[in-house]
Amino acid sequence: MSTGTNNAILELRGIRKSYPGVIALKGVDIDIKPCExxxxxxxxxxxxxxxxxxxxxxxxxxxxxxxxRGETLSLDGPQAAIRRGIGxxxxxxxxxxxxxxxxxxxxxxxxxxxxFGFLRRGLMRTVASxxxxxxxxxxxxxxxxxxxxxxxxxxxIEIARLLWLSKRYGVENPILILDExxxxxxxxxxxxxxxxxxxxxxxxSIVFISHRLEEVVSLSxxxxxxxxGNFMAELSGKEATVKGIERLMVGHELAEEHYxxxxxxxxxxxxxxxxxxxxxxxxxxxxxxxxxxxxxxSLVGLLGSGKEEVCKCLTGAEKADEGKIVVEGKTxxxxxxxxxxxxxxxxxxxxxxxEGLATSLDVSENINLLVLDxxxxxxxxxxxxxxxxxxxxxxxxxxxxPGLRTPCSTLSGGNQQKVVIAKWLAAAARILxxxxxxxxxxxxxKDEIYRxxxxxxxxxxxxxxxxxxxEEDIGLCNRMIVMKDGKVTKEISCPKxxxxxxxxxxxxxx
Amino acid sequence: xxxxxxQSGNGRRSFLKAADRIRELGTKGIAGQVVSLAIVVVLxxxxxxxxxxxxxxxxxxxxxxxxxxxxxxxxxxxxxxxxMDLSTEGVISLCAVVAGFLIKNPFTPYDIGFWVIPVxxxxxxxxxxxxxxxxxxxxxxxxxxxxxxxxxxxGIAVIIGKGNAVKMLDQRMQNIANGDLFGLPNTILIAxxxxxxxxxxxxxxxxxxxxxxxxxDETLARQAGIPVDKVKITTFAxxxxxxxxxxxxxxxxxxSSNPRTGNNMLFPAMTAVAVGxxxxxxxxxxxxxxxxxxxIVTALNNGMVLMKVSPYxxxxxxxxxxxxxxxxxxxxxxxGIIK
Numbered sequence: 046m047s048t049g050t051n052n053a054i055l056e057l058r059g060i061r062k063s064y065p066g067v068i069a070l071k072g073v074d075i076d077i078k079p080c081e082x083x084x085x086x087x088x089x090x091x092x093x094x095x096x097x098x099x100x101x102x103x104x105x106x107x108x109x110x111x112x113x114r115g116e117t118l119s120l121d122g123p124q125a126a127i128r129r130g131i132g133x134x135x136x137x138x139x140x141x142x143x144x145x146x147x148x149x150x151x152x153x154x155x156x157x158x159x160x161f162g163f164l165r166r167g168l169m170r171t172v173a174s175x176x177x178x179x180x181x182x183x184x185x186x187x188x189x190x191x192x193x194x195x196x197x198x199x200x201x202i203e204i205a206r207l208l209w210l211s212k213r214y215g216v217e218n219p220i221l222i223l224d225e226x227x228x229x230x231x232x233x234x235x236x237x238x239x240x241x242x243x244x245x246x247x248x249x250s251i252v253f254i255s256h257r258l259e260e261v262v263s264l265s266x267x268x269x270x271x272x273x274g275n276f277m278a279e280l281s282g283k284e285a286t287v288k289g290i291e292r293l294m295v296g297h298e299l300a301e302e303h304y305x306x307x308x309x310x311x312x313x314x315x316x317x318x319x320x321x322x323x324x325x326x327x328x329x330x331x332x333x334x335x336x337x338x339x340x341x342x343s344l345v346g347l348l349g350s351g352k353e354e355v356c357k358c359l360t361g362a363e364k365a366d367e368g369k370i371v372v373e374g375k376t377x378x379x380x381x382x383x384x385x386x387x388x389x390x391x392x393x394x395x396x397x398x399x400e401g402l403a404t405s406l407d408v409s410e411n412i413n414l415l416v417l418d419x420x421x422x423x424x425x426x427x428x429x430x431x432x433x434x435x436x437x438x439x440x441x442x443x444x445x446x447p448g449l450r451t452p453c454s455t456l457s458g459g460n461q462q463k464v465v466i467a468k469w470l471a472a473a474a475r476i477l478x479x480x481x482x483x484x485x486x487x488x489x490x491k492d493e494i495y496r497x498x499x500x501x502x503x504x505x506x507x508x509x510x511x512x513x514x515x516e517e518d519i520g521l522c523n524r525m526i527v528m529k530d531g532k533v534t535k536e537i538s539c540p541k542x543x544x545x546x547x548x549x550x551x552x553x554x555x
Numbered sequence: 556x557x558x559x560x561x562q563s564g565n566g567r568r569s570f571l572k573a574a575d576r577i578r579e580l581g582t583k584g585i586a587g588q589v590v591s592l593a594i595v596v597v598l599x600x601x602x603x604x605x606x607x608x609x610x611x612x613x614x615x616x617x618x619x620x621x622x623x624x625x626x627x628x629x630x631x632x633x634x635x636x637x638x639m640d641l642s643t644e645g646v647i648s649l650c651a652v653v654a655g656f657l658i659k660n661p662f663t664p665y666d667i668g669f670w671v672i673p674v675x676x677x678x679x680x681x682x683x684x685x686x687x688x689x690x691x692x693x694x695x696x697x698x699x700x701x702x703x704x705x706x707x708x709x710g711i712a713v714i715i716g717k718g719n720a721v722k723m724l725d726q727r728m729q730n731i732a733n734g735d736l737f738g739l740p741n742t743i744l745i746a747x748x749x750x751x752x753x754x755x756x757x758x759x760x761x762x763x764x765x766x767x768x769x770x771x772d773e774t775l776a777r778q779a780g781i782p783v784d785k786v787k788i789t790t791f792a793x794x795x796x797x798x799x800x801x802x803x804x805x806x807x808x809x810x811s812s813n814p815r816t817g818n819n820m821l822f823p824a825m826t827a828v829a830v831g832x833x834x835x836x837x838x839x840x841x842x843x844x845x846x847x848x849x850x851i852v853t854a855l856n857n858g859m860v861l862m863k864v865s866p867y868x869x870x871x872x873x874x875x876x877x878x879x880x881x882x883x884x885x886x887x888x889x890x891g892i893i894k
Contacts, residue, residue, distance in 0.1 A: 124780040139778060141771035143838035148764050153780035155761040163759045 053112075054079045054250055055100070055131070055220060060109035062095050069095040071274040072109070079218045082242060082251045084265030084282070086258065088294055090513060091271040093254055097222050100252075101133045102126040124153070130216030132207035134223050140199050142192030147173035149191050150206045154213065176205040181241055196229035197238070208249070221245070222252040227260060228349055239264055256347045258287045258555050270294060291555065295515070295547040304520030305492070308499035309541040312340030312523060316374075317507040318390075318476055320359070323368035328354045329531035332368065336476065341498065341508045343522035343539075345515065346554060351531040352511060356478050359509065360392035361385035372476070386415060391474035393465050395481040397458075401465040404454035408446045409435035411453055411464050415472035438467040443493065459490025466497060477501065479510045483517065495521065515547045515554075527553040588832055588847035595851060599858030607861055614740065620853040621742025622801050622808075624846060626820055627827040628749055629797025631845040632790050634828055635757075637770040637837025638690060638697035643824060645708030646682050646795055647817030650675045650802035652712045655721040655812030658728065662721055669727070675799040682708060683795025687788030712814040720813040723806055732807035742804055746846075749797065753842040766790060770838030826873060827852045829880040852876070 053076035062070040070092045077083055087093050098104040100111070102120030111118040113129055120126050123133075140149045147169045151158065158165045158172075173187035180201040191199065204221065211219030227235050242251055242264065255261050261268060268285050270277040270293040278293050315338040324330035329351030336342055344352040357363040359370065361379035370377050372388045379385045382392070394400040402411055412435045413420055420430045435449050444463045446456060453461055462482065469477060482498070483491045498521060502508055512518040518525055519539055527535040527550065535553040537545055599607040606612065626643060633640040654675045659666040667674070682704060689700035723729070734741045757763040765786045768776040777783045801820070806812040831848020833840030855876065859869045 123778055139775050141768050141775050141779075141838075143771035144764070144767055148768070152764070152768055152776075155764065159761060163755070164761060164764070166759065 052079065053077060054114060054218060056112040057096070057100070058110045058112065060096065060099060060106045060111075062092075062099065062104065062106050069274055070099075070106070073271070073274070073276045075269055075276065077220055077250050077252065078267075079250055080246055080248070081266040082246055082253055082264055082282075084261035084268040085252055085254045085271070086256070086261055086268060086290060086294060087271035087277075088515065090273075091294070092274040093271055094224070096271070097133060097224065097252075097254070100126070100220075100222060101131055127207070127210050128214050130211040130214065130219035132210065132219065132221055134200055134203045134207070134221065134226060138196065138199050138203065140191045140203065142190075144191055145188045146177070146185065146191055146194075146202055147187040150176065150187075150202060150209060154210065157213065172209070176209045177202070179208060180205045181237065197231070197234045200226055200229060201238075201241075204245075208245075211249075218249060220250045220252065222254070224254050225256065225349075226253070227255060227257060235260075256555055258290050262287055262290070287555075288552075291551045292548060295551055304517065305495045305499050306520060306541045306544070308496070308503070309341075309523065310339055310499075310503050311540075312337030312502075312507070313505065317372070318359075319371040321369050321371075323355065323358060323365050323370065325351075325354050325358060325363060326366050329528070330367070332528075332533060334526065336507045336509065338475075338507055339502050339505050340524065341502050341510060341522045343510050343512065343518040343525040344528065345511075345518050345525050345550065346528035349530075350528040350554075352528045353480070355528070356392070356480060356509065356511065359385070360390055360478050362392070386472065386474075389473060389475040391469035391472065391477045393462070393469065393477060393479045393482055395484055397461055397465055398454075402453050402461055404461075405452060407450045407452050408439065408444065408456070408464055409449040412438050412467050412471050414468060434471060438471050442467040442470065442497065457490070459493065462490070462494060463497070466494075466501075470501075474506070476507045477509070479508060481511055481513055484513055515550060519544050519547065519550065525550070529554060585832065585843055585847050588830070588844065588851065591830070592847060592851050592854060595854045595858065599854070599861065602858070603861050607858055612857070612861070614738070616850075616853055616857045617743045618740035619857060620849050621740060621744075621746045622804050623820070623823050623827065623853060624743070624746040624849040625749060625797055625801040625804070626824040627831070627845045627849045628746065628753055628842060629794040629801070630824050631828045631831070631833045631840065631842070631848075632753070632766070633697070633794050634833050634835060635770045635837060635840065636766050636787055636790050637773065638787065638791075640686065640697065640701045640791070640794060641821065642682065642686060642701040642704040642708060643798060643821040644817035644819075645705040645712070646679055646798040647802040647805065647820055648712040648814050649682070649708040649715075650679050650799045651806045651812040651816035652716040652721070652814055653678055654803055654806055655723060656715070659724040660721050661724070662719070666725070668725065671728075672800075672803060675803050676796045677799075679795035679797070679799025679802070680792040681795070683791035683793070683798075684788055686795070687784075687791035690791070691784040691787050709814065709817075716812070716814045718814060720811050723810045723812060725807075728803070728807040729810050732804045742808075745800070745804070749800070750842050750846055757841050762786065762789070767838050772838075822873070822877075823852055823856075824849075826877040826880070829877055829884065832884055834884065835881060 055077040057073060057075045060070050060073045073092070073096060085093055095104065099106050102122045102125050111120070118129065126132065141152070144152070150173050151169060155164060158169045170187050174183065177183055177185050177187065182198065182201050182205070185198065191202070207219065207221055226238065230238055245251060253261065253265060262282065262285050265282045267282060268280045268290065270280070270290060272294060280289070316335055317338045318334065318336040320332060320334040323332040332355055334342065344355060346352040354363060358365040358379070361382040361384050364380060370379065372390070377384070377388055385392070398404055403414070409431055413431050416434065417426065420426050420434065422430065432449060439446065439449070442463045444467060445460050453464055456464065479498070483494055498508060510518070510521055512521065522539050525537045525539055526533055527537065537550060539545060596608065630640055630643060654671045656663045657665050657667050657674060658671045686697070686701050686704055689695045690697040731741055736744055757766065765776070765781045768779070768781055769783055769786055773783060802816065805816050827848035828845060829835065829848070830851050831840065831844035831846070833844045833848070852873070856869060856873070859872065
């Protein structure tokens, strides 16, 4: 551990944090210096957001200390952090939509403006105007309703709020954490925004998190790279290059036969699903796909690249605005998941506890959920048929459960996932969309799921996957489609004997 | 069949679009409410050949509107914080019975005179606090907590009052409820004083801002360090106090109290909240909306009476008005799952 010889304003020392099933941070040391912009980069799941949550007191580290201006810090929550001058602008924003701009700016800190119990609206308006002009919103009416403003404006208001708060609590050089601030900005707005950040840097430290590496390189004085919960490298803004950062983000570990590659099969000639020019306003457009029978296609891209929405359109959870979907030679329109299920398209969602399974129901009920029609005898559900069907698929999918009547909430993550797969197989799905199928599942169960995926493909099912890591995507798929900002940027084939490396791919992603 | 389905889908979508536009209009203040009131007035003025717009009838409408307005002003605050209060009728009945026995009456020797006012207000506020505690600390949906409290209060009222109607013999109280000042009925004046107080509370105090913040997004409000539970409990208490004031005026106006004093008070008040444009999802609308909502509902019902519309049809019309108002003003974007 380095000692306090440097001039850091906030020192993070040996920060460890684990969640059930995952170690998010494995002992990270980072310094934040006064009057600088520090870029923080890493793949999805590298530990960036956990680190930020610890810095603003939303999460407590399992181990490690935070030292702010030489004092060890223990934060009870975001409020405590704000009082010490550490604030964060969240991606999703934390402005209350029905309040006015000034009410939002001073929310929770109105004492300042109270006289005899009443708010001094005039004074609030003046102070709000003043603060807004420091972030370039001098012309905005502080009484405007926040919900009617653009995302960019809301973001600037939030920064203005943090600046005001740090001034109010007498903090010199506050620390502002900006989480993907440019994703909500238009081209021109981004330039103005960067101009403001350069100005703010004179009296604040800014932690800039972004997946857009060009922006990070051009803006940051210093760049810290995280990888799998570890501190990977620190680069100065001048020496850093996009290529170099990419290499650090990806790392060099690639285990052979990790994803059951030897079981990979080529798809047959039959087309299971054909998509042409699919689009959804403001999220993605021009998405084409020819999915063959027995093929595994992986959709790759960052959060916000549009891949999640593509899957939602394919499974009927969202209605596409344009384009057409052809299943088994017939053009189809999906207004709801029911329509997609009727065309044998199943979805294994990322949030299996809430979306994939009815966890309060038991194993048998979940497996039979989509095929209740076939379980009838004289119009009523026949317990014998239900039992037989459930038993068959439990055997088939190797679900480890104490009994048919065990509530799914008591199963492990891996077994829950198998129940979800069993449900779709029972419903004779021909196309499956797997949204992060191995999220939060331990290594052994992962391998079983990989094996299962291979078997499904070999049996002629077509699969669309989105995985937790790039390596997993590359390892599993026959072909990968890379998306960025709502567009397909590249299609890469991944035959089993010649898999591309993560480094080959990442350039198209960021 | 699919062609048909598509058409009805389009119809539904254009209805939702139109409703969204009307909602925007409605939430931008009270323009929509003023227009609605004007339509009601014009309609009935024509229907009654001018009789509806006579000074006498306007004063009647105002005098009829006073007590429902106080109840509506109470209930709309709960709606603003994104909760629901169904305990209205129980609280009004319980306060009525307790007040009836404490002021000059033929059954008990007590006569505490005007002291009955603070006693009833504290009782109403106390029940509000229990509602608030059930909602925030026991974490029950306010809908269920207050539904239960309705029957609890109603039951206690029957036990205390033994089902009897109790004559109120205090002339001064009766004078307050039935009198007027400069020709305006006292009840509407009291309602207007309460309105002004609430308007200041909502627009000019920290507490008011916090109420709206909680209605807008309770999670974010909590994150911003707002004492959410305290604000909610206090709001329930203020609302309970408003019920108590309405209850006293009801008792004084009829010179009698019984465990059914509060009956049929919830529906008109809730209709007025919705018609007034207070968003049922919370955070939008204020005291002025409650005032206009009550005026619209009262003006409508008075008009129907003048035109000798059957009371059963009147009930149905009120129901249609409530459903239409909500259908037109609800913000569908905020709603994920309807329960």
